[in-house]
Amino acid sequence: MKNLFIATAVLISTISFAQQREDWNLRGERKRTAQGIKSGEIKPREAVAIKRQARDVKQAKRYALADGKITAKERANIARQDRQLDRTIYRTKHN
Template sequence: MNQLLRTLFLTATFAAAGSTIAQPATPRVDQREAHQQQRMAQGVASGQLTPRETQRLEAEQARIERTETRAKADGVVTPAERRHLAHEQNRASRHIAKQKHDRQRRH
């Protein structure tokens, strides 16, 4: 029991310490990611996106998230990195729109 309490205390201590480490904020990127996920979920629910289209769009979103993580790794997201993320998100947005409005439907 004592070992369990010590483990819980250490876990809570490390979690608290980890939460105080400053991460560069990218609220626009995060907001756009959430909106694009909603658009894709709506497309899946309505049948506008096929499973294969959804898989490709999800992979594209994962690539954007990895790019964001790399940009944050050094503690600063530079204006060039923000432009690159915006460019990737613009392209992903176009892909979502194109796939939702093509004539393919989930059967």
């Protein structure tokens, strides 16, 4: 019983840490977007589009985690969406 409790606690903390790590990237993107809005490089309408795209990335991560395991195909799809969001922010700030 004690081993089951310890294994469960380790599993929960590992999943929590993995999910936190996934959100760190989105926090960085939110900071970059906020800085762009503050400096005037990103207009409000562009910020809405970026937020929508970030929401889609986060939703894809949630769907991938829904069954408890992220497959290689899901991971590749999320990474592609994440890179696309990074490029969108960069292009918006530098146009």
